[in-house]
Amino acid sequence: MAEITAALVKDLREKSGAGMMDCKKALQETGGDMEAASDWLRTKGLAKAAKKSDRAAAEGLVAGKVSDDGKTGALIELNAETDFVSKNDTFQAAAREIAGIALTTEGVDAIGAAKTAKGETVSDMVTNLIATIGENMRVRRSARLTVSQGAVALYLHNVQGDGVARMGVLVALEGAGDPAKLQDVGRKIAMHVAATAPLSLSPADLDPEVVAKEREIQTQTAMESGKPREIAEKMVEGRIRKWQEEVVLVKQPFVMNPDQTIEQLVAETAKEVGSPVAIKAFVRLALGEGVEKKADDFAAEVASMTGQA
Template sequence: MAEITAALVKELREKSGAGMMDCKKALVETGGDVEAAMDWLRTKGLSKAAKKSDRVAAEGLVAVASREDGKGETAAVIEFNAETDFVARNELFQNAAKAFAEAALDAEGVEGVNAATLSGGKTVQDEVTNLIATIGENMQVRRVARHAVSEGVVASYVHNSVAPSLGRIGVLVALEGAADKALLRDLGRKIGMHIAATAPLSLNTDDLDPVAVERERAVLTEKAKEDGRPENMIAKIVDGQIAKFQKDVVLSKQPFVMNPDQTIEQLVADSGKEFGAEIKLTGFTRMALGEGVEKAAEPDFAAEVASMTGG
């Protein structure tokens, strides 16, 4: 029997698109014969995954997970995609999304999560491959984010929830401080609801992407010119509009949706006084399902019929 080397497993994985553990098992079952192993995988339905890898997967779920680490907490949010919303209602898919979010608590980025080992001994990537073969749709862990605080909480909020910790928008809010965790968690959930609704671009003004600011400045400058504003006043006008833009998209400066007379910055400061301990909002992540994915255009059957009938 041929030695089942890592190179042999890699070769079979690249040819079949199946998971590493399945490839190794196939090679063991076939005495290291790659072609026979390919046939073995096909009989098990495991090589189908490769054929589906180029399909657009923009549906699925966002999942969150968290754990207490002494006085602090760690939390993660992932986006696990499939091709249809129907699959997102599948219990196998939902359980996998939860398990992958748990794995993200100790992994860095998508590659780290895909390489993480689950409780059953398979890696996340192997489990994804098996799900593709079982359910019949392309799937992928597309995005991962993680926050941790040494003291305090990383609160979570899930919008359009389909099950606990699963939905279409997931938000993490990192709050550092020695205040009661239940109070901090409630505050974090409220801020999470605000973030889900307003989609801020950054925590503070200094964190705002300079490219986004300059893009906005260019648009506002052109608009001011088209509106016939005096040339010598345009820069000052645009500066004022940029300040308003920053207020609109920077979380700390945004008016709190539950009390527009109070900014998020003020909410955190006032809550600290109320809870008897200073609180710092150190970070957040808002992850919405399918953001930035180019979906294939749905066929316009009405237009097709009209063109065929001359209507």
């Protein structure tokens, strides 16, 4: 039987994308035969897939795609347990395919039931990925924006491969002007959104609970200054307006030209294309936001295999 070295395990892991300990087990079971070990991973993996479903998956990729006519855009977040998997070609290809499906299918459940190019459902494709790679995975979120006329622009930040990144932003610009110009401006606004993470498109879109909380904070601060109540209330209104300029997209100073707000940029664009232009919506998906992450000691795993533990 061939010696099961760390280098052999590493080669199988790079070839299959499976977890380190799974690769070691596969090689032990097959006497160090690389091809047989790959087959072992595939046949044994499906039985293990269900057992991995409760493990935290906060890494992975955000994938984005825009339709050929430029009027629809989609983002999806495909999660896995480790950053290593995000570099796997098969995982990246799956994320891109799911993003393409999301162009015509809205909602995670509907995407899961949709068919891939191979004829399997997206849910089955993800299950097979879990079996092969050895980590829990899931399509966690999706977003789709479309316009009847205009452009939907996509910006991917911290790109990991073609069409995949750690953050994705879509901006939908409604207007009858030059689509290429609207795409260009939309992408610049999407880059701005990636940098500033606005809470809403306009003041009217702000979550009332978030506004109430901010008002409460500002009221307490103003009252503690010892000002008369009528003066304190005026101070609060001014501070709320200032806060909205910081968190509302159309009120924010444009990062590429801080002397101009996003609202003014859109108005300027409308003049240039000779037609009214409006931001219909935006979406910003940052990988793993809101997911509780668990610290797994993969370094210790490597050390135990190489005799350095």
